Amino acid sequence: MVLPAKALFETVRRLSPGTLVIAKEPNLRVTARSHSTVFRLSGMDAALFPAFETSDPDAFAFTLNIADFAKAISRVVFAASLDENHPQLTGVSFRFVDSEHLTMTATNGVRLASHTVPVSAPGRNSGNRSAIVPGPYVRCLAQLAAAPSECCSMTLTDKYLTASTGARIMQTALIAGSYPLSAAFPPASFRAEVALDAQQLADALERATLLAGSTKTVHLFSGEHSRLRLFARSGELGDIDEALPVLRAAGERFSVHCNGVYLKEIVRAAQCEAVTLRIGGPLEPIRVLPVDDPACFYLLSPIRTNDTA
DSSP states (O other): OBOOHHHHHHHHTTSOSSOOEEEEETTTEEEEEETTEEEEEEOBOGGGSOOOOOOOTTOEEEEEEHHHHHHHHHHHGGGSOOOTTSGGGGEEEEEESSSSEEEEEEEOSSEEEEEEEEOBOTTOOOTTOEEEEEHHHHHHHGGGGGSSOSEEEEEEOSSEEEEEETTEEEEEEOOOSOOOGGGGSOOSOOSEEEEEEHHHHHHHHHHHHHTSTTTTEEEEEEETTTEEEEEEEETTTEEEEEEEEOSEEEEOOOEEEEEHHHHHHHHHHHOSSEEEEEEOOTTSOEEEEETTOTTEEEEEOOOOOTTOO
């Protein structure tokens, strides 16, 4: 028998602590009792429930460290789009450039997050495989970090991705179509580079966006005495001007506008002590790099303003 998962979960979690007794009844119904509470749910025939896809001679099987995978998920999946009109962007790209590395990429068209994790696939060639995995499924995969096992086993086919740790198995259909991976290759050159304390930058962006108006536009530019200036203005509320000390600076003076909320979320998702901002120009993507992890990077498209050259 198959029961409605959401109704069962929402009902059970609101019960008082104690024993729950579930009994199967005729006509595809169950009765659940806990203390003085009794509720009944209608189900459906288990034969109608889609079965796990288990046999595919061309499937690519690999394993990866659960802790590394969970960290990659938290660094990447937040950047996926929520716009169902662009289904490919609601997913996360899984791309194998070889049999030892998996690159996960997510974007909503304005910001992009990418993280590469090592995988183990003994004796198998990934064949440059790639897939678009639904964002909600990827978020659920983060729950595997609580599993007692250190490794997660995965199998990728042309239509499905299956993940397993011990007794837990999770499978999803893949999103059809092509992922815009051309955006995942940022320009190698840049005009300016500044390294900052990640917590200080995130807190400053939090303050700036309070007065940035509905567009959340924040102006980043070179300040005096090795400082990064942040400026935001709202005609209704006022403005804010803050100067942050930088840990390291190189290159030209710069001026760029961006979505302050998106940049703040990127800095927090990086989960590091310091980040490096690389500026190519007022109309080129800002590249954000955790200083302690070259396997991860972020891109944020700038906002064109009347002052943009």
